[in-house]
Amino acid sequence: MSHIVQNKTKLAQRVGRIRGQVDAVARALEDGAECGEVLRLIASARGAMNGLMAEVLEDHIRHHAFRGARSGSVDAQAANEVIDVIRSYLK
Secondary structure: OOHHHHOHHHHHHHHHHHHHHHHHHHHHHHOOOOHHHHHHHHHHHHHHHHHHHHHHHHHHHHHHHOOOOOOOOHHHHHHHHHHHHHHHHHO
């Protein structure tokens, strides 16, 4: 079973929150909100999308790229380093 399918509910909930944030951006634009508020809403939605990307990438790295890496092994350490770099990049 795919790790995406295993986490489907959790990921779908995150997507629902992102959808709400994007809808808030659309409403702010329609309502003529101040540019600072629109920028804040956009940054919030982007942060949520980056968080989703980081979570899916982490699962991909652990389940596909470093499949079977034992905890504490060199491969597991390498996977953790790659994940840390990705998470810092997506912040």
